[in-house]
Amino acid sequence: MTLDIIGQTQDVLASIDRLLGEVGSDKTKILTAQIFLPDMADFAAMNTVWERWVVPGHAPARATVEAKLANPSYRIEILSSPRSRGPPCRAPSSSRSPS
Numbered sequence: 001m002t003l004d005i006i007g008q009t010q011d012v013l014a015s016i017d018r019l020l021g022e023v024g025s026d027k028t029k030i031l032t033a034q035i036f037l038p039d040m041a042d043f044a045a046m047n048t049v050w051e052r053w054v055v056p057g058h059a060p061a062r063a064t065v066e067a068k069l070a071n072p073s074y075r076i077e078i079l080s081s082p083r084s085r086g087p088p089c090r091a092p093s094s095s096r097s098p099s
Contacts, residue, residue: 005042005075009049012078020082028058029082035064036077046076 003011020026035050037043043064054060060080069077 002073003075005037005045006049008075009046012076013049013053016078016080025082027053028055030058030060030080031083032081033060033062034079035062036067036069036079037064038067038069038072038075040066042075 016030017027020029035046037046046064050062
């Protein structure tokens with residue numbers, strides 16, 4: 001892979017979009033994302049691409065860490081966890097009566 005951090009970030013995010021689409025989901029359903037960069041000097045460029053990609057009001061909780069990646073040509077890896085299909089999460093109602 002010879003793309004710079006911008007190109008690799010765009011490719012990874014496009015792969016996430018494709019994979020989510022294959023299971024009938026989309027990026028608004030992502031709950032968390034862990035981003036791994038071998039060089040934190042790439043953070044600002046990666047973040048610019050990320051900010052253009054996320055849907056306003058639906059940005060997942062995110063952690064970005066510096067880590068040595070298995071393939072030295074990789075500039076980024078992203079692990080994302082989407083919400084499972086099913087009913088929306090709801091806070092439990094209180095079974096106590098108001099006093």
